[in-house]
Amino acid sequence: MGRKLLLEKAHIENIRSYEVYRKEGGYRSVEKALKTLTPDQVTDEVKKSGLRGRGGAGFPTGMKWSFLTKPEGVPRYLVVNADESEPGTFKDRYLMEFIPHLLIEGMVTSSYALGSNRSYIYIRGEYAWIAHILEQAIEEAHQHGWLGKNILGSGFDCNIYVQRGAGAYICGEETALLESLEGKRGNPRIKPPFPAVKGLWGCPTAVNNVETIAALVPIINEGGEEYAKIGMGKSTGTKLISACGNINKPGVYEIDMTISVEEFIYSDEYCGGIPQGKKLKACIPGGSSVPILPANLLLKTAKGEARMMNYESLADGGFATGSMMGSGGFIVMDDTQCVVKHTYTLARFYRHESCGQCSPCREGTGWMEKILWNLETGKGRSGDIDLLWDIQRKIEGNTICPLGDAAAWPVAAAIRHFRDEFEWHVTHPEEAQKRNYGLAHYADPLSVSVA
Amino acid sequence: MADEIKKAPAPLKVTIDNITVEVPAGTTILKAARQIGGEVTPPAMCYYSKLEGSGGKCRTCLVEVAAGSTADPRPMPKLVASCRTNVMDGMVVKNITSERVQEARAGVVEFLLLNHPLDCPVCDQAGECHLQDLGYQHGKEGTRYQFERRTFEKEDIGPKIQLHMNRCILCYRCTYVADQLTDCRVHGVLDRGDHANISTHISKAIDSNFSGNMIDVCPVGALTDKTFRFKNRVWFTKPVDAHRDCPECCGKVTLWQRGDEVLRVTARKDEWGEIQSYDGKPGWICNTCRFEKKAAADWVIEGPTVVNRHSVISQGHYQGMQMPKETIQDVMSGLNPRLLMDIHDISEVNKIELSQLPGAATSANYKNESTKSE
Ligand SMILES: Cc1cc2nc3c(=O)[nH]c(=O)nc-3n(C[C@H](O)[C@H](O)[C@H](O)COP(=O)(O)O)c2cc1C
Ligand code: SF4
Ligand code: SF4
Ligand code: FES
Numbered sequence: 001m002g003r004k005l006l007l008e009k010a011h012i013e014n015i016r017s018y019e020v021y022r023k024e025g026g027y028r029s030v031e032k033a034l035k036t037l038t039p040d041q042v043t044d045e046v047k048k049s050g051l052r053g054r055g056g057a058g059f060p061t062g063m064k065w066s067f068l069t070k071p072e073g074v075p076r077y078l079v080v081n082a083d084e085s086e087p088g089t090f091k092d093r094y095l096m097e098f099i100p101h102l103l104i105e106g107m108v109t110s111s112y113a114l115g116s117n118r119s120y121i122y123i124r125g126e127y128a129w130i131a132h133i134l135e136q137a138i139e140e141a142h143q144h145g146w147l148g149k150n151i152l153g154s155g156f157d158c159n160i161y162v163q164r165g166a167g168a169y170i171c172g173e174e175t176a177l178l179e180s181l182e183g184k185r186g187n188p189r190i191k192p193p194f195p196a197v198k199g200l201w202g203c204p205t206a207v208n209n210v211e212t213i214a215a216l217v218p219i220i221n222e223g224g225e226e227y228a229k230i231g232m233g234k235s236t237g238t239k240l241i242s243a244c245g246n247i248n249k250p251g252v253y254e255i256d257m258t259i260s261v262e263e264f265i266y267s268d269e270y271c272g273g274i275p276q277g278k279k280l281k282a283c284i285p286g287g288s289s290v291p292i293l294p295a296n297l298l299l300k301t302a303k304g305e306a307r308m309m310n311y312e313s314l315a316d317g318g319f320a321t322g323s324m325m326g327s328g329g330f331i332v333m334d335d336t337q338c339v340v341k342h343t344y345t346l347a348r349f350y351r352h353e354s355c356g357q358c359s360p361c362r363e364g365t366g367w368m369e370k371i372l373w374n375l376e377t378g379k380g381r382s383g384d385i386d387l388l389w390d391i392q393r394k395i396e397g398n399t400i401c402p403l404g405d406a407a408a409w410p411v412a413a414a415i416r417h418f419r420d421e422f423e424w425h426v427t428h429p430e431e432a433q434k435r436n437y438g439l440a441h442y443a444d445p446l447s448v449s450v451a
Numbered sequence: 452m453a454d455e456i457k458k459a460p461a462p463l464k465v466t467i468d469n470i471t472v473e474v475p476a477g478t479t480i481l482k483a484a485r486q487i488g489g490e491v492t493p494p495a496m497c498y499y500s501k502l503e504g505s506g507g508k509c510r511t512c513l514v515e516v517a518a519g520s521t522a523d524p525r526p527m528p529k530l531v532a533s534c535r536t537n538v539m540d541g542m543v544v545k546n547i548t549s550e551r552v553q554e555a556r557a558g559v560v561e562f563l564l565l566n567h568p569l570d571c572p573v574c575d576q577a578g579e580c581h582l583q584d585l586g587y588q589h590g591k592e593g594t595r596y597q598f599e600r601r602t603f604e605k606e607d608i609g610p611k612i613q614l615h616m617n618r619c620i621l622c623y624r625c626t627y628v629a630d631q632l633t634d635c636r637v638h639g640v641l642d643r644g645d646h647a648n649i650s651t652h653i654s655k656a657i658d659s660n661f662s663g664n665m666i667d668v669c670p671v672g673a674l675t676d677k678t679f680r681f682k683n684r685v686w687f688t689k690p691v692d693a694h695r696d697c698p699e700c701c702g703k704v705t706l707w708q709r710g711d712e713v714l715r716v717t718a719r720k721d722e723w724g725e726i727q728s729y730d731g732k733p734g735w736i737c738n739t740c741r742f743e744k745k746a747a748a749d750w751v752i753e754g755p756t757v758v759n760r761h762s763v764i765s766q767g768h769y770q771g772m773q774m775p776k777e778t779i780q781d782v783m784s785g786l787n788p789r790l791l792m793d794i795h796d797i798s799e800v801n802k803i804e805l806s807q808l809p810g811a812a813t814s815a816n817y818k819n820e821s822t823k824s825e
Contacts, residue, residue: 168643185640190507190535356621356640356647357508363562366645370598387595394558397529398510 002256003230005218005238006211010098016133018140021101027146029220033109034154037220042113046216048224050236055081055172055209056287056327058311067196068114069204077205078116079181080107080213082123082130083165083172087288087349088329091240092210094252096123096130100137104160106216108146111158114206118159121210122177125165134162169353173401174207176355187355188401209327211240231257235310239328245283246334248272257310261285262299264309265332278334281439282418285314286326288346289406291413292339293323319413335439339421340432343414344372350407361404364395368411375422378429385422389415463540467491467514468548480533480544481512485723492723493546494556494585496563496670497622498534499725501733505627506534509620510559511585515552518543530555553589560589566600566645567671568617576672578685581724582620601645608638608651609662611677611742616648619673625649625665632735633659649673660699663741667718667726678742679707679715681811688714690758693750699737701729705756706747712804713745719756 014020021027033042047062068076080103084092096103103121111119123131138160141147149157163181165171171180175189178200199205215237219227228236235257244250247265249272255264265280266273274280280295301307302321307314311325333342351365368391374380392408399405415422421437462473465483468491474483482500484492493514498506506512512534516527521541530552533544546552564586571577603616621640626649629636638651666674688707695702707715718726718736727734744750780787808816 170643190532351644354644356642356644357623358510359508359559359562359620360510362621362645362647363565366601367565367596367598394555394562398513398555398558400507 002254002259003238004254005227005230006095006102006214006240007099007252007254010095015099016101016137018101018137018144021099022144026101027105027108027144029217030105030108030112030146031152033112033220034152034156039113039115042109042216042220045219045224046113049215049219049227050224050231050234051212051215051219051227052234052236052311053209054211054215054239054328056086056289058325061208061212064196064208065114065206067194068206069197070115071204075117075201075203076115077200077203078107078111078114078119078213079174079177079200079205079207080119080121080210081172081174081177081207082121082127082210083169083177084127084210084327085124085169085172085353086327086329087346088244088284088331089242089287089327090244091242091252091328093127093130094242095210095214095240096127096134100130100133101141102214102217103134103210104137104141104146106213107160108141108151108158109216109220110206110208110213111160112151112154112156116206117157118161120181120200121160121162122171122181123162123164124172125167128164131162131164138162168355169349170355170401170403173403176401177207178205187357188403190400232308232310233312235312235325239309239325241309241328241330243271243330243332245330245332246274246278246337247332248275255309258308260299260306260308261314262306264330271330271332274332274334278336279439280332281335281337282333282339284323284329284331284333284410285309286324287329288331288349289402289409290324290326291319291322291409292342292417293413294417297321297417298323319409320416323413336436338376338436339414339418340372340425341376343411344369344376346410347372347407350403354403354407355401358398358400358404360395361399361407364391364404365407367391368407372411375425378425378433380422380426380429382426384426385415385419461540463538463542465538465540465542465544467544468546474538476537478538480514480516480531480536480538480542481506483538484533484544484546488722490547493533494581494588495534495723496581496585496620497624499624499627499668500723501726501728502624502627502631502668505622505624507532509563509622511556511563513552513555513559515545515549516542517545517549557589557591560585561591561595563620564590564594565596566617567620568600568602570618573681574615574618574672575675575680575685576618576669580672581670603648606650607677608674611663611738612666613675613677613680614649615673615675616650617673618671619649620671621647621649622670624668624670625674628665628668629659629662632661632664635659660738661735663738664718664726664735666741667720670724676715676741678745682714682808683707683709683812690756692719692753692756694753695740695744695750697737697740700740701732701734701736702740703727703729703734704736704740704750706750706752708747711747713747713750716741716744 009015009024043062043065051061052058053061082092107119121134147158168186170176171186173188174195176186180186195205195207230237238254238256241253241255253270264270282292282294283298284292299307301316314323314325316322347369351369354361354365356362368388371384371388375384388411392411395404396408424437425432460476462475464471464473467484467487470487472483472486481493493512496509496511512532513530514533515530518524519527520539606614608614626639629638640647641650642648666676688709690705690707693704693706703719704716705719706713718734721727
């Protein structure tokens, strides 16, 4: 039974309103930070907590904040990344929709630590109703003195603005997000300079995920050291996982990163196993960009150890036999799923979402999509699989932003682990239209749930 | 001590393909490589030193950094865009000596050519096209692409410029020209991904007196001069440097002539295919010089242009050519030969005033008596 720090109170009736949130102990962290800690002390607590960015890359937040340059007379900004457009990821939506004040509370404290007097939430356009919820919460926080001028008499001023995106996955990439926030075309910038030096309007900026900023609340309330005690190794605290696909109980779960993948999938506390007694075939453990793993490598690492739901264990074995925690979008596939079709779907997504700035991503994503479509519809040729491999290899690492890598990795991993299924699509084009390849050797070693 | 502070910061040493040069701090790898020159210099399709913010997009200039600096000699894990990466002291860079780079570059060229129409036979840029050069260097025979190429409609952007979006490699240079040289930018990039395209969106004419410079910065034949369209192949024309007193621009140009006719006017280019600078200022030219002054009499001719590009156009150029010794006078004891025929009497072709034709020159023009000059 894991501890919950973020969503513990998310289901209390009317927690969305300020009164209930405050009664449940809301905004205590702001009081503590603004009255008893200096901004640098807040950053120190974050460093001690070992918090890692929840947006995908898992970069230590405290370290990221300490890179922020502080030139005299230049404003600094905090920008919260609520663009959440990675297929399979829907945790931020849940948090903002059910307990919006948690994000606002975390933002006030973070803004104080960073010295940001104007902080922004960049939210994906499709979350239109959540933008209203957030604006409502900001309004309430203003009325009760948690935002505005001279908050709690500390001399610190802070305002929060919500900016809606217009439906582009690429605007989740932090520099594309900043361009879009500045009112320009959402093309990723060429780095360096990094946002910590030149971000929004050319000023030092920290871009952080919604969940990362919300985690400031328990970190300040309990202290960084206490927070760091939860979890395992360098995976401290709790993590929101949005689980979907072929599981009995899709939804958003808060885990403390000490449980195994097996427990997460099969126990009734979390996903509740695979419906209709089907078998587990494969899983994408961290959102569509991270490598897909076949069941045998998902549950156990190449060394034969149980794979755990945390940053280190999910990445164990590198890309050869491991994957990534990514953004926590956990997509489960049972034995009736077709990996080729699935890979095609992802390739189509990345082709559609590429900004088109750099040649390998602009041209390569479309090429991969077309080849995968041929394979899926029985028109594949024998050289296509090697060609796909070569294309993804020429995209990966050669682009401006990680979207190119994100488009290459799923294709690479699918071929790496499921090559025989791709080959079967070429050698049995007609049969492949009528039935699925099934399980073959990735057999799910467990047929009964452990819980 | 005070003296030391006043001194310029020490130059940085960088080694590119085993050649070491010293450059001032803040120099990019590409610029350092250009200082060395020759083969060591990575090709640059999107970077343009005279356009702020350009570069980083096409990825043809990728190089390997084998050692980051003396202070931190670790290699960089990824290939980096040399046009946007600054040199560090003691950096070791591999360009043509790196197989990884050659392979990645060949990959980029393949990507750039994937949807390219390869219509060089009817493209005005042929002969001075950077994509052609790259294709010759890194391209492979045949294509691995088995799909229909994407196409766009041709678009007139302004009365004198035509956009062939099919040929565009989305280097963004023209948008920087529009941003930085003209008062009001009315064209840009629409859509995204492989359907991204340069457009004015509402087919609005671009009418700024410096808009023509877009044609000069375009590395391919996507933006072409409508006054030159199909008039001639560049390798048949004779480039000469010329100038005039222009109230709007530097007035220093290259005239591309055929006989005495001026078929095309462009800014002068340096060895990297960029517009030349004069006293540190880029020699952009105005539309009046480019499109209106098409008579040799409008210009003071300085002499033949030195074409120092490695492309097709320079195949027949004069630089470095050994002129054979004139022998007739020797054998005729100092007498000059008498010309026996006038080539114009023999060949009708040469009588056609190409610049007077309303459109492209076709065989019909040569057959049809009425279009002959006189
Ligand atoms: C194509 C692309 C899309 C991204 N989308 C998101 C997103 O929707 N939400 C997010 O928090 N981070 C996203 N990121 C990661 C951000 O660039 C950035 O790393 C993150 O916001 C940093 O916050 P963190 O340190 O709190 O994780 C994306 C990255 C890429 C390359
Ligand atoms: S990798 Fe793709 S999305 Fe990222 S900058 Fe390049 S073209 Fe745009
Ligand atoms: S039209 Fe030419 S200059 Fe403009 S983006 Fe395309 S290739 Fe570059
Ligand atoms: S010239 Fe450097 S990326 Fe295009």
